[in-house]
Amino acid sequence: MWITLSLILFYLLTPILLIYLCKISNFLNRVGAVVLAYAVGLILGNIGIFPAPSDALVEILGGTRTFLPENEFSAFMNTEGFVENDFMYNRIARIQESIMNYTILIALPLLLFSLHLKKWLKNAKNTMLSLILALVSLMVAIFIGYYLFGHNITESSKVTGMLIGVYTGGTPNLAAIGTALHVSPDVFILTHTYDLIIGSVALLFLMTIAQRLFNTFLPRYGMIRRAENVMRMEMEEEEDHLENYDGLFHRENLPDIGKSLLAAILVFAVGGGLSFLVPPADQVIVIILVITTLGLAASLIKSINRLKISFSLGMYFIIAFCLALSSMANLRNMFQIEFFELFLYVLWVVLGSMVIHVLLAKIFNVDTDTTIITITALTYSPPFVPAVAGALKNKDVIIGGLAVGILGFAFGTYLGIFIGKIL
Numbered sequence: 001m002w003i004t005l006s007l008i009l010f011y012l013l014t015p016i017l018l019i020y021l022c023k024i025s026n027f028l029n030r031v032g033a034v035v036l037a038y039a040v041g042l043i044l045g046n047i048g049i050f051p052a053p054s055d056a057l058v059e060i061l062g063g064t065r066t067f068l069p070e071n072e073f074s075a076f077m078n079t080e081g082f083v084e085n086d087f088m089y090n091r092i093a094r095i096q097e098s099i100m101n102y103t104i105l106i107a108l109p110l111l112l113f114s115l116h117l118k119k120w121l122k123n124a125k126n127t128m129l130s131l132i133l134a135l136v137s138l139m140v141a142i143f144i145g146y147y148l149f150g151h152n153i154t155e156s157s158k159v160t161g162m163l164i165g166v167y168t169g170g171t172p173n174l175a176a177i178g179t180a181l182h183v184s185p186d187v188f189i190l191t192h193t194y195d196l197i198i199g200s201v202a203l204l205f206l207m208t209i210a211q212r213l214f215n216t217f218l219p220r221y222g223m224i225r226r227a228e229n230v231m232r233m234e235m236e237e238e239e240d241h242l243e244n245y246d247g248l249f250h251r252e253n254l255p256d257i258g259k260s261l262l263a264a265i266l267v268f269a270v271g272g273g274l275s276f277l278v279p280p281a282d283q284v285i286v287i288i289l290v291i292t293t294l295g296l297a298a299s300l301i302k303s304i305n306r307l308k309i310s311f312s313l314g315m316y317f318i319i320a321f322c323l324a325l326s327s328m329a330n331l332r333n334m335f336q337i338e339f340f341e342l343f344l345y346v347l348w349v350v351l352g353s354m355v356i357h358v359l360l361a362k363i364f365n366v367d368t369d370t371t372i373i374t375i376t377a378l379t380y381s382p383p384f385v386p387a388v389a390g391a392l393k394n395k396d397v398i399i400g401g402l403a404v405g406i407l408g409f410a411f412g413t414y415l416g417i418f419i420g421k422i423l
């Protein structure tokens with residue numbers, strides 16, 4: 001019990017400490033609490049504090065789960081592969097995943113409540129263009145990678161299908177395509193492992209230096225190019241800064257905090273309830289769709305939209321989400337690569353598609369923040385959009401990012417299975 005309580009307190013209180021450190025340090029404030037949480041989690045998860053699972057448990061988890069339910073774990077304890085560390089690992093992993101899931105599902109509606117849907121609709125054309133460019137970039141990178149590395153990779157056509165799925169909708173699409181194409185467990189686990197390793201590094205890049213780097217040759221967000229006279233007009237900045245958490249610590253805001261939390265919990269409850277009406281494989285998509293839809297609908301209600309504290313509160317939960325998520329990453333696997341060509345294939349798809357996308361964004365005049373958030377939404381799925389938006393200090397891209405991520409969820413599985421079958 002004390003382990004559970006300690007972990008919960010750590011994941012919920014550390015964000016407060018990080019917010020405070022950003023408030024008293026200009027340097028840390030420029031880095032941002034979201035990036036700090038991600039970095040702290042990566043360090044925590046890779047210095048040996050948390051127990052590692054045995055090889056037998058890793059094989060049972062199969063790369064798609066982080067822990068075993070009680071009944072399955074009880075059965076596993078009676079096998080020869082079980083070691084004492086597995087008990088503690090499974091317990092900690094369950095807590096981490098629960099914190100990760102609940103914080104993001106509460107954060108999403110909180111972030112949407114104070115956003116302006118009408119304002120985003122004016123820029124929706126740019127977001128959809130970025131989505132098309134991202135898909136073209138991915139397919140080009142996929143086919144080049146298949147030509148370069150496919151002949152040395154076991155089940156290369158199936159791996160190609162999985163990579164299309166994971167980079168249009170995240171892990172749920174990867175799992176669905178792996179099942180549909182009957183990918184062998186070893187190939188699936190290695191592909192997923194390399195995706196997690198490379199994806200963690202790429203995500204850190206997107207959250208730190210990508211914006212500054214891309215701004216050197218892409219239009220900045222909020223700059224509109226007029227074709228007639230090639231003028232740029234800077235959009236008016238909103239008064240409420242993305243990472244201004246001061247209101248969370250003012251007693252007079254407690255009623256608004258309570259109202260925001262209550263509304264978010266209601267949205268989460270409806271989304272969670274409706275998700276049980278569909279098969280387990282579709283539950284993630286349904287809950288994200290319902291929460292996003294209800295959150296946007298609620299933002300049109302003036303009394304909810306005026307709860308400006310809801311965005312800061314949502315960002316607090318995003319910090320907790322990043323901390324829990326990154327602490328589950330195991331970078332040590334990077335040095336245990338068995339199939340070098342497979343690693344290079346995944347690496348090329350991640351980096352190659354990103355480079356091609358940025359080049360196309362330059363040609364079609366798509367701004368930096370929209371490009372980054374589109375890459376994030378497709379590569380990592382919708383829950384990561386607010387975290388990267390926090391690092392970019394731009395909340396206006398959240399709605400577009402969620403829309404892109406949901407579209408990726410919707411058709412990524414079909415595209416991946418189709419390509420995997422025809423190769």
